[in-house]
Amino acid sequence: xxxxxxxxxxxxxxxxxxxxxxxxxxxxxxxxxxxxxxxxxxxxxxxxxxxxxxxxxxxxxxxxxxxxxxxxxxxxxxxxxxxxxxxxxxxxxxxxxxxxxxxxxxxxxxxxxxxxxxxxxxxxxxxxxxxxxxxxxxxxxxxxxxxxxxxxxxxxxxxxxxxxxxxxxxxxxxxxxxxxxxxxxxxxxxxxxxxxxxxxxxxxxxxxxxxxxxxxxxxxxxxxxxxxxxxxxxxxxxxxxxxxxxxxxxxxxxxxxxxxxxxxxxxxxxxxxxxxxxxxxxxxxxxxxxxxxxxxxxxxxxxxxxxxxxxxxxxxxxxxxxxxxxxxxxxxxxxxxxxxxxxxxxxxxxxxxxxxxxxxxxxxxxxxxxxxxxxxxxxxxxxxxxxxxxxxxxxxxxxxxxxxxxxxxxxxxxxxxxxxxxxxxxxxxxxxxxxxxxxxxxxxxxxxxxxxxxxxxxxxxxxxxxxxxxxxxxxxxxxxxxxxxxxxxxxxxxxxxxxxxxxxxxxxxxxxxxxxxxxxxxxxxxxxxxxxxxxxxxxxxxxxxxxxxxxxxxxxxxxxxxxxxxxxxxxxxxxxxxxxxxxxxxxxxxxxxxxxxxxxxxxxxxxxxxxxxxxxxxxxxxxxxxxxxxxxxxxxxxxxxxxxxxxxxxxxxxxxxxxxxxxxxxxxxxxxxxxxxxxxxxxxxxxxxxxxxxxxxxxxxxxxxxxxxxxxxxxxxxxxxxxxxxxxxxxxxxxxxxxxxxxxxxxxxxxxxxxxxxxxxxxxxxxxxxxxxxxxxxxxxxxxxxxxxxxxxxxxxxxxxxxxxxxxxxxxxxxxxxxxxxxxxxxxxxxxxxxxxxxxxx
Numbered sequence: 087x088x089x090x091x092x093x094x095x096x097x098x099x100x101x102x103x104x105x106x107x108x109x110x111x112x113x114x115x116x117x118x119x120x121x122x123x124x125x126x127x128x129x130x131x132x133x134x135x136x137x138x139x140x141x142x143x144x145x146x147x148x149x150x151x152x153x154x155x156x157x158x159x160x161x162x163x164x165x166x167x168x169x170x171x172x173x174x175x176x177x178x179x180x181x182x183x184x185x186x187x188x189x190x191x192x193x194x195x196x197x198x199x200x201x202x203x204x205x206x207x208x209x210x211x212x213x214x215x216x217x218x219x220x221x222x223x224x225x226x227x228x229x230x231x232x233x234x235x236x237x238x239x240x241x242x243x244x245x246x247x248x249x250x251x252x253x254x255x256x257x258x259x260x261x262x263x264x265x266x267x268x269x270x271x272x273x274x275x276x277x278x279x280x281x282x283x284x285x286x287x288x289x290x291x292x293x294x295x296x297x298x299x300x301x302x303x304x305x306x307x308x309x310x311x312x313x314x315x316x317x318x319x320x321x322x323x324x325x326x327x328x329x330x331x332x333x334x335x336x337x338x339x340x341x342x343x344x345x346x347x348x349x350x351x352x353x354x355x356x357x358x359x360x361x362x363x364x365x366x367x368x369x370x371x372x373x374x375x376x377x378x379x380x381x382x383x384x385x386x387x388x389x390x391x392x393x394x395x396x397x398x399x400x401x402x403x404x405x406x407x408x409x410x411x412x413x414x415x416x417x418x419x420x421x422x423x424x425x426x427x428x429x430x431x432x433x434x435x436x437x438x439x440x441x442x443x444x445x446x447x448x449x450x451x452x453x454x455x456x457x458x459x460x461x462x463x464x465x466x467x468x469x470x471x472x473x474x475x476x477x478x479x480x481x482x483x484x485x486x487x488x489x490x491x492x493x494x495x496x497x498x499x500x501x502x503x504x505x506x507x508x509x510x511x512x513x514x515x516x517x518x519x520x521x522x523x524x525x526x527x528x529x530x531x532x533x534x535x536x537x538x539x540x541x542x543x544x545x546x547x548x549x550x551x552x553x554x555x556x557x558x559x560x561x562x563x564x565x566x567x568x569x570x571x572x573x574x575x576x577x578x579x580x581x582x583x584x585x586x587x588x589x590x591x592x593x594x595x596x597x598x599x600x601x602x603x604x605x606x607x608x609x610x611x612x613x614x615x616x617x618x619x620x621x622x623x624x625x626x627x628x629x630x631x632x633x634x635x636x637x638x639x640x641x642x643x644x645x646x647x648x649x650x651x652x653x654x655x656x657x658x659x660x661x662x663x664x665x666x667x668x669x670x671x672x673x674x675x676x677x678x679x680x681x682x683x684x685x686x687x688x689x690x691x692x693x694x695x696x697x698x699x700x701x702x703x704x705x706x707x708x709x710x711x712x713x714x715x716x717x718x719x720x721x722x723x724x725x726x727x728x729x730x731x732x733x734x735x736x737x738x739x740x741x742x743x744x745x746x747x748x749x750x751x752x753x754x755x756x757x758x759x760x761x762x763x764x765x766x767x768x769x770x771x772x773x774x775x776x777x778x779x780x781x782x783x784x785x786x787x788x789x790x791x792x793x794x795x796x797x798x799x800x801x802x803x804x805x806x807x808x809x810x811x812x813x814x815x816x817x818x819x820x821x822x823x824x825x826x827x828x829x830x831x832x833x834x835x836x837x838x839x840x841x842x843x844x845x846x847x848x849x850x851x852x853x854x855x856x857x858x859x860x861x862x863x864x865x866x867x868x869x870x871x872x873x874x875x876x877x878x879x880x881x882x883x884x885x886x887x888x889x890x891x892x893x894x895x896x897x898x899x900x901x902x903x904x905x906x907x908x909x910x911x912x913x914x915x916x917x918x919x920x921x922x923x924x925x926x927x928x
Contacts, residue, residue, distance in 0.1 A: 111357055111397055111443050111450075113817050114350055115404025119439045123412035126429040138327050142194035143320040144293050145285035147300060150315025152280040154272065159303045160283055165291030170195050171268045171280040177232040178618065179248070182222055182771070182783055184232065186212070188268030188281075191254070195284055198265045202226055203252030206266040209273045213252035217261040220760075221785075223768050224250050231779070233618075234274050246274055284320075293319050350446065351582075357450035361393065386455045393451030394444050401443025405436045479538050487539075490532035497525035498876060506882045518880040526585075526873055533581060533865065537574030541861060542567055548860050552853065558846050561837070562853035566861075573858060576819050580862025581869065583812035584901060588870025589877065590805055591893050596878045600885035601793055606671040607725040609786035610661075611639065611752035612763060613770055621780045622747035627773060631751060636769040638756040641665040642748040644739055645730065648709045650689075650697045656731035658707070659749075660739040663688075666752060669727060673886065677701040677720025684735045687716040693731035694721050707734075709742040723884070755787070763787055812901065816859075820908030823855045824915075834916050844917040851916055855909025856902050863901040867894060 139146060147160070154171065161169045173188040189198045191205035191213070198205075198213065203226045206212055219225055231245040254265050272278055287296060300317045307314075412429040479487075501521050506513035533540070545567050552559035566573045615631070617623060628642040641662055647655035663669050663679050675691065682688055687705060689697065699705045703718050716738060726733050755766035767785060774781045834847060842850075871889070878885050 111447055112400035112404045113814055114446070115401045115439055115443045116408045117404075117813075118350070118442065119405045119408040119436060120411065122432055122435040122439070123408060123429040126432060127412065127415065139320060139324045140195050140197060140284065141320075141324075142286045143284040143323075144287040145296055145300060145317065146320050146323040147283035147285075147304075147315050147317050148281070148323075150304075151313045152283055152315050153278050154269075154280070155278075156303055156307060157280060157283055160285065160300055163296060163299045163303070165288050165296045165299075166285055167288040167291075168193065168195060168286040170284055172282050172284065173268050173271050173280050175234065175271055175275050177234045178782060179222065179224070179230045179232050183262055184218075184222070185260075185263050186234075186271050186274070187263060187265050188271045189265045190267065191265065195286055198254035198256050200252050201255045203250075205254070206251055206270060209266075209270040210247060210249060211251045211270070212248050212264040212266050213254045214250055214265075215256055215259040215261070215263045216253055217259045218263055219253060221261040221764060221767070223764075223771070226250050226253060282315075350442070357447055361389075361451045361454040386452075389455035390448055390451055393447040393455070396451075397444035397447030398440065400447075401440040404443065405439050409436070479536070483535055484539075487532050487535035490528050490535060494525050494528035494532060497521050497528065501525065501876055501880055505879050513882050515880070515882055518882075522873070522876055522880050525876075529869060529873075530582060530585075533869070534578050537578050538570040540865070541570040541573045541577065544861050544864055545573075545857065548864055549857060552857075558842075558850050559853065561842075562850045562857060565850065565854050566857045573861065576858045577862035577865065579814060580812070580816075580819070580859055580901060580905065581866040583809070583814075584863045584866025584897060585870040585873070587805060587809070587812065587897055588867050588894060589874040591890050591897070592871055592874035592888070593877055595888040595890040595893075596874075596885045597883070598794075599888045600883060602671045603673050603724065603886075605790050605793060606668045607722075607727055608729060609790050610666045610668040610727055611641070612754045612785070612787035613637075613752070613766060614784045614786055615751040615753070615770055615774060615781050616784065617750075617781050622745065622749070623751055623781060624747055624777070627777045627781075628748055628751050630773045630777070631753060631770060634769040634773065636756055636762075636765045637753045639666050639754040640751060641753070642751045643728070644736070644744045644747075645728065645749040646709065646739065646742065646744050648707045648742055650693055650699075650705060650707060650731060656693060656696070657729070658732040658734055658739070659726070659728055659730040660734060660736040660744070661727050661730075661752075663727070663733060666754070672727070673723040675721045675723040677718070679720055681719035682733065682735065684737045685716055686719045687732050687734045687738075688720040688722065688726065689718055690722045690726035690731050691724050693726070694718075696731075707732075707738075707742060712742050714738050714741050812904070816904045816908050819855050819858045819905040820912065823851060823858075823909040824912040848910075848913040848917045851913035852906050852909045855913075856906035859901045859903075859905025860898075862905075863898045867898065 147156075152171070157169060157171045160166060163169075170190050171188065175186040177184050177186060187198075190196045191198055191200065200213065201216075203213070214222075214224055224230055227250065229247055229249045232248045233245050248264070250264075256263065256265075268280070285296065285300070287293060297317050297319065304314045304317070409431070416428050501518055504518065545563060549559075549563040549566070552563050615623060615627075623642065625642075628640070631637055632640045634640075643659050643661040645657055645659045648658050650656050650658075661669075663682060675694075677688070679688060687707070689699060689705075694700065697705055699718050701718050701721060705716055705718055707714050707716060716734060753766070753770065755762045757765065763785070767783060770783050774783065837847060837850075838844075871894075875887050878887060
């Protein structure tokens with residue numbers, strides 16, 4: 087107990103050391119609790135704002151056959167203040183899809199609010215959203231022809247005229263929505279089926295009673311029991327709708343939790359390193375305690391209690407800071423007109439976070455405490471510098487490190503030898519991913535074990551320019567190399583963060599290149615003009631599009647089914663491969679597109695597999711009674727453009743009986759941005775309407791942008807999450823530098839006494855911090871890049887391996903700069919101490 091009281095008094099006298107020692111734990115406590123609060127905020131915002139059912143709807147009828155007759159009966163039920171039906175229909179307007187949605191337009195059950203003009207009041211009138219006005223060009227006062235009604239055989243009847251009478255604001259504006267009363271939409275479509283009924287109750291009415299009466303209405307109807315709709319209270323429906331979105335949120339946060347767990351491991355490593363330095367600085371005190379009779383067990387217990395207090399203090403501080411930030415976020419969002427829910431006060435999560443911090447610090451302190459208790463009084467009295475400079479790791483640690491390296495190599499070898507072949511349908515991803523995680527874990531723990539041995543060779547390589555630059559550079563490199571254990575402990579955490587970031591960047595670049603190849607095959611241009619019901623595109627229309635200033639790379643093409651050898655009918659096209667820039671991204675398995683011409687053909691991977699032909703072979707194509715013999719000059723690795731099975735010369739397609747008209751026309755917007763894309767769309771719409779309006783326009787660029795945005799967002803989220811580890815590592819560098827400054831006060835005094843200026847001392851210590859980052863970043867890149875390649879191949883996606891050299895260089899430089907900045911304040915503090923005071927200290 088006397089030892090424990092002595093240690094606690096020391097903590098009470100220097101509380102700043104306690105917070106400094108547990109700074110990494112404070113950061114990770116903040117991250118853990120902030121993640122909990124972020125999930126609370128997200129789920130509450132989802133529940134409050136992302137349901138598709140109005141708040142006023144107390145009863146909802148859906149998921150079954152509902153007609154206007156049942157709606158009329160529901161409206162007569164006692165206790166029903168208002169009942170509306172909702173319906174959704176789709177139509178083609180000028181070659182583009184327009185969604186027609188039923189909504190009352192006014193009242194508590196309305197989802198659309200008029201912002202310009204008026205709401206429709208009769209059939210043939212619609213109100214559109216602002217983005218629909220922008221993308222489709224249908225403004226208030228304009229009239230459009232819409233193909234709504236079809237006969238029993240699916241053939242279109244005469245188009246209906248729709249007049250835009252207003253613009254409405256809605257929650258989700260996708261750019262192709264129009265609103266009108268439900269009765270008007272039913273009359274336009276010529277049918278009588280509703281998607282749902284929403285009921286608003288009269289004041290004082292009981293929802294359960296109304297639900298029973300609504301069920302009775304459908305029980306009396308002629309609807310078969312299996313097709314009767316479900317009647318629920320509105321609160322349940324809104325909760326189900328919101329939870330469907332919240333389930334996705336929970337999945338995202340499950341992934342986030344994995345990265346937070348990695349950050350916790352990193353914080354534990356930093357805390358362990360910090361405790362080692364702190365205990366090394368207090369060897370004289372520990373030696374005196376041993377000299378007066380303190381046992382090893384009592385010292386270990388006292389140091390463990392000190393670690394628990396560190397975890398308690400830093401955990402509470404991190405939780406309080408996170409709670410303040412979580413409650414400040416809705417206030418700040420309100421300043422910008424955003425409505426974000428408050429996270430509340432999740433007390434159980436706060437307590438668990440504090441307990442995690444205590445547990446983390448206790449685990450982190452045990453190994454340093456055991457090592458400190460083993461040091462004899464005579465060895466401890468030599469000073470902390472001697473102990474901290476130990477370079478040996480012992481035979482047991484060498485053996486453990488070698489075993490871990492072999493484990494990493496063997497599991498990586500297993501992955502490499504079992505990588506899937508192209509189009510391998512029996513390949514199983516899960517075992518390979520488990521092996522990849524195991525290999526990475528072996529490699530990381532091997533790095534932790536052998537880190538002190540690896541520091542000096544890595545430092546010799548990356549520190550070579552510093553040693554040749556100036557005496558200060560030599561001193562900095564020597565300072566890091568003199569304490570390899572300390573350097574390894576911090577650099578390993580930096581290496582973990584850089585490994586994850588490098589893997590994310592390399593994997594992301596490879597997946598983006600794969601996405602570009604697939605998009606080049608399916609959406610090789612910004613727009614595609616196609617005939618409604620496969621109507622051909624006349625040559626004159628294609629020529630008109632080529633003359634439009636808003637368009638570029640206008641490329642008509644033909645497409646027809648043929649037999650490739652003995653196969654069934656497969657689609658081939660004569661699309662000019664050099665006409666569209668995106669087609670240059672397609673991947674070839676063999677041959678060259680430059681060889682394509684009359685008498686030549688390029689097969690897709692599917693076409694080659696089905697026909698059994700390869701580059702140099704002859705293949706026969708037949709359509710009806712016509713046959714041509716062509717030479718295979720190239721093969722795509724995947725799909726041919728427009729998902730065709732082959733590309734051939736227009737002259738050969740004509741020989742097979744293809745008509746002079748075109749199957750479609752591809753084109754790009756001449757100008758960039760949303761304005762350029764809208765102008766290009768309008769140019770095609772105007773041309774096709776003037777030619778008779780038998781064609782539709784698909785804006786393929788929207789699909790490409792959506793996929794690119796999704797890939798970019800995933801990369802940003804992933805880098806942000808793995809960045810948590812880097813933040814912990816930078817905190818560890820700053821803490822280590824600050825504590826080493828205290829440990830090396832006498833050394834700093836000697837350097838000042840022999841002529842080193844304050845600026846030189848600051849530069850030396852800051853450079854040491856930067857070297858921690860450089861060592862960790864170099865090791866992280868060496869590990870991250872090959873493991874990223876393994877991950878890409880193990881996923882079986884047939885993605886190319888892509889190295890983003892520029893991004894990786896930026897990561898290296900940013901890490902070095904961040905770790906250098908982490909050492910600025912400790913360096914400034916060290917430079918302020920006078921040489922006389924430093925030489926007089928122990």
